[in-house]
Amino acid sequence: MNPAPNLVLVGPMGSGKSSIGRRLAERFGLAFFDADREIEAQAGASIATIFECAGEADFRAREQVVLAGLLAGEGAVIATGGGAVLDARTRQLLRERGFVVHLHVDVEQQLARLARDRSRPLLAGDDRENVLRRLAEVRDPLYDDIADLRFDTAAMGAADTAAKLGHLL
Ligand code: S3P
Secondary structure (H helix, E strand, O other), X not given: OOOOOEXXXXXXXXXXXXHHHHHXXXXXXXXXXXXXXXXXXXXXXXXXXXXXXXOHHHHXXXXXXXXXXXXXXXXXXXXXXXXXXXXHHHHHHHHHXXXXXXXXXXXXXXXXXXXXXXXXXXXOOOOHHHHHHHHHHXXXXXXXXXXXXXXXXXXXXXXXXXXXXXXXX
């Protein structure tokens, strides 16, 4: 694997960062951290509650702090939240401290994978497709900008993607 201290997965909601990351960590014998779960543990509240009670800006501030802490360590697989790349300082840290894999997925696939999900505040409204398209427009270039590798997950489940990716790394 690349000498970067951590393996970092970036990409949109529903790209499989957590499930693929957990499998890659197992495969390589590394620790696994999911930034969203760490934020929830530190806040003692769900992401939905943080968004609702404190707002997205508060969530983003928490996300930056948690990721900086995780990236300061070594030897871990880190699944980031879909919006982690919005912050320039975080992007720089991700690049410096991680071998960054952009898990790409198209909007149709995202909609299918997230159809029953009610945990993501940005998808609470009716027009999920438009929201996802707008997010992709802004964020896809940011994911690509910091990625060492772009991997298309569309046609595969998490286990197959992790196995394929594991061979590449
Ligand atoms: C978000 C993605 C979520 C979570 C939060 C905001 C985003 O993480 O961080 O709901 O801005 O795209 P996942 O990408 O793991 O779903």
